[in-house]
Amino acid sequence: MASCHENIDEEKGLLAPPCEINEDDGESPSAQDVHDRTGISYTRSIITVGILFYINLISYMDRFTITGTLPYLQKSFNMKDSGSGLLQAVFLCSFMLLAPVFGYLGDHWNRKYLLCIGITLWSAVILGSSFIPDEYYWLFLLMRGLVGIGAASYSTIAPSIIADLFIADQRSRMLSIFWTAIPVGCGLGYIMGAKLTSAIGGDWHWTLRVIPGLGIIAVLLLLLIMKEPSRGAAEQNGQKHTNNNSWMSDVKALLKNPSFMLSMLGFTTVTFISGSLSHWALSFYKRARVLLYRGDPCQTVICQSDDSQIFGMITIITGIVGVGAGVEISKRFRKVNPRADALVCACGMLGSAPFLLLALTLARFSLVASYILIFIGALLLTLNFAIVDDILLSVVTPRRRSTAEALQIIVSHLLGDAWSPYLIGVLSDLIRKGKPESDLLMFNSLQYALMVCVFVSAIGGGFFLATALFLERDRKRADIESQG
Template identity: 50%
Template sequence: MAEVAAAMRKCEVEAELEERGAENMALLDNSTKNTPLPSDDVEKGADPQEQDLLPRTGISHTCAIIILVILFYINLVTYMATSIGAAILPYLQASFKIDESGIGLISIVFTGSYVLFTLVYGFLGDCCSRKCIMCVGMAIWSVTEFCSSFTPDENFTQFLIIKGLTGAAAASYSTLAPSIIADLFVGDKRSRMLYIYNLAVPVGSGLGYIIGSTVTSALGGNWHWTVRICPALGILGVLLMIFLVKEPSRGPAEGNNSKSFSLRRWFSDVKLISKNRSFMFSTLGTTALNFTAGAIDICVPELLLRARKILQETAPCQTDVCNYHDSMIFGIVTVVAGIIGIVAGVEIAKRYKKYNPRADPLVCGFSLLGSAIFLFLAFYLANISLVATYVLIFIGEILLMTNFSISADICLYVVSPARTTTAQAMFMILSNLLGDAISPLIIGGISNLTNRQNPDSARLSFHSLQYALLACPFVVTLGGACFLLASFYIEKDCEKAEMEDEDCVLEEVIVTSP
């Protein structure tokens, strides 16, 4: 009798599971169809996931837009600070008595600490309040950035230590802010909001060059007061976050809840992501992009300054630092090229994807290959025509910025949503640590090696930096090839990510079913 009862109980359980499976499949089907909504005021044809986002996040669409604007503002301020530092490099060299290698050392200390602390904030962001982490991090960033302006002349070591602390604090915001935006929006709207957020990169960088050049010149070369502008704006951003930013729950836009952290699971995720060929090739392509962008931001204004001296378009100056407003012109070029590049890249890829699912890596690959040509010509002609050089740099930067938002998006959607946090951390570490962290140091080192014979020669000084920068088009070409290789695997990897996502959603629905 016991065996019969057990058999009957087994049949009942199987029937119940089968019934639940049918209900769960119906739930999954309804998530992609026009199901009835809580409100009758919703527009027809709207995305059901977007319509149901308010009850999931507890944040209205208007409030979400306000949060996006605040996060955009803070991102703008942080990139302004970085570019102000690049714009005043001649003044820093005069104060601290350093050459191109010293400038590269500033970059690698800042970016190195930034990348290393990305892992720390990525872990804390999974188990603590992201808003609190960002507020504390931005407050520390503002204080350390402000303190760097009080560094005594010729005390370069102290300046490096403060820059390292600044990079560590800045990582808190840049690591966690995109995840908050991802939790506020869904589908195509999320992609649009993320690329709006990323517009702060070229706009902030360009404004930093303009402010750094004009304000420092107006103050007679006093770079200390120029550096103090962004910390004040950063404190304002902290206050805005405290009073106006409401943190959404983790993963509500996708209907997933955060899971407890497991070190064993994390290592397993890293191993699986490392085997994702489209992710790895896209990350390597972005690394080449960041390498070139970092070298351009730091070294190209100085190259233009040295080219102007050779062309003798202005009378030689008699001060320690010669300012011919090239940083301001370069800043304007960067702003315009960045906006055009990011917007054009997203729109071209979006339209091309209707005909070719491999559109994203193909657009990135071919735009990088085109950028390599224009950057090579820009650096090669720098001592022949400054006008032609600016035009070529403008076109080259447009093609570079075309990749910026697309490449970051690729490295998220080719992996399962359950692994996006780990994938984002790996993406940032590889692309920054091997990219813009070391490029100024490498370019500056090559320039110094070729300029040892006669460092006082203006022509030799120009050509040494010119030859060093010619390595960038070669690196960009390798990056373009990596994106083209990624295009061969992206469809298969996307299918795997979608299958894993469906399995995770079905598992969660089964577990939470009454």
């Protein structure tokens, strides 16, 4: 069994090799030392991750319940493609504006109570939006913007809590569990939104009344079970990290961190693609079905299946497999190459580009082939969900982590999925402008617009390759600063 050594060589003032955890022995002494430092047992730490996973899950379920009901919303509010893309943009703009507020508060105040306040307000807004009549589109748009309160609170705070409970490979695994909630929540939201709305005769209002009840359960779990660790407790024996710096000084320090900045830009391309596909995939495949089986009705299973259910299952499976596989591949590759995290992300982005291109191209001729290809592309894309956050936590000191999460949220959504669905909708409308409407034109316009994602995927791979150049140096620098 490996023994645990101090992280600082006092004679030389340098970092010694970190403690190794013998994973075959389960809860090894070094891992137990971590939980002694935090004052929180291993079991309660695992339960805390489970609660944060649940919060992340229901948040994305709400976000993509809207996507699952998009055809009903377009009909109800008489929206064009650009108008439906605006729903996601308004939500994410609010999300971005509130992220730095919660990021700053998360580095200075009690994170447990901040989560409770954010989720309570979020649940109340969602419930209120379910009672908006169809003629008040502007009010529904406003309420969707206010939903960003809850998303901003947990997205900036939850990863820093996990980082304060675990170290090394355990932290990577726990982050992978947390981020698996994104694709699983997306898939469940697709299915629930489409199926529930269809089951109750197209009344989308009722689909928004399920999530608020789940949100109240999350608040109760936080209050009754969760115990917040001290900042940086897992990495320091008895030393508490307090942040007396201003928000601007923390931001300036982060801007000078090349690994953080480049990985953040790489993750921005991920959000651009995932935002575009998650918002428009259902509409794209519905339009493809119209062309494929308009003159020749099909009786096979794929023809009679619901696209929301198929794409929802693809999202869930690729999320569970991709996020977990990314962490495990990176962990093993890291033993021979310290830049493994960034290289795995780069391979995922560069590898997904050709599969996305083929999936969009072949949808006109074969739904089965297109779904298989988009499954592979999405699987490669999700490899980096947890790894990107692991990079952030390893190159940023504990007292700046919530601020770093907030800055990553602002940039990745501002340049990513806050405007990508709207951009795709605008491009689709521009391609059709001035031409006679037809089913083929409806399909082709959206197909050509979505091909922007292929180029963005290649650009993302370049950002992650650049991250690999600085990653090892910035990790050592963060370790030294964390040790004081």
